[in-house]
Amino acid sequence: MAATPSKNIKLKKRSKNFSVDEILFIVEEVEKYSEIITAKQSNLITNAKKAAAWQKVVDAINFRGGVIRTVDQVRERYRKTCSKANGERIAQKQHRLKTGGGPPPPAKDAISEKILQLNDNAPNFVGIGGGVEV
Template identity: 35%
Template sequence: MELDKKRKAYIFSIEEQLRLLDLITKEKHIIENKTTNKLTNDEKDQAWQRVTTVFNAVAIHHRNMEQLKTKYDNLKTKTRKIVAAQKNHVKGTGGGAPINDKLDPVVEAILKIINIKTVVGFENVFDSENDEFVNSGMDLNITDLPVMIINDDNISNDINTEIENIMPTCTEENAVTLMICNCLSI
């Protein structure tokens, strides 16, 4: 029974963490592959085995593959929490001390490895205050809009002053604009 008990491992030093992340960066295309089938899982196991072999060749403390995988997963989780805290602080209101913008070298190394969308999330393109939404409106040319001209030949105080609507001719480019203009003039 005592053999089943896990022995407490040594704490990873910063150098060991950076070394692990450097090795993972070289195998990133395999390790971070989101496909899960027999072939890719076997490739991932082989990649982790290579990382473990190279890591233990120069490491002071011997680590097995499961320890390295767990450490990498924990580092990714920690990075996501740090980035989320910074993001929430920036979007927050009120006072308080500014958050430290300088990131730990381990966090920076993780951000270079993982997909940035898994850290910061997707932007809400449907938010009406989103810059892309505000700037994506129809760019109407002033020449495409209907022009109202007051007939000034016989200017009088009469209420029935003639008003002409001069509408542009219909082409494929301004068909939508003409539809809008026709609706407005009704």
């Protein structure tokens, strides 16, 4: 027998996708609080400051109007956008190291450029100086 959903269970309604303008605004807002958000400490006080900073970012996004976003949604979108930017940086580096010429690599978008600029010296983006890549 197939299980039928109970009438008391409410299904989550899917949010709209983030627009390019919304993602760019998230990056700009995170840039304002980047010292707090990217702090490496994880004690009680620092975590409270990080939560407050993320809440300020979400409040600014929700103040613009449109779709109401939660802290978890915004944090996840920012994390995925950073991952995409890092992937583009790696792809360009790999293309640059290939032999045989060929067409130039596709240009990075404005959001990726801004994220890479924001995380210019972060070891998780550019690696450890003097380290060997494997």
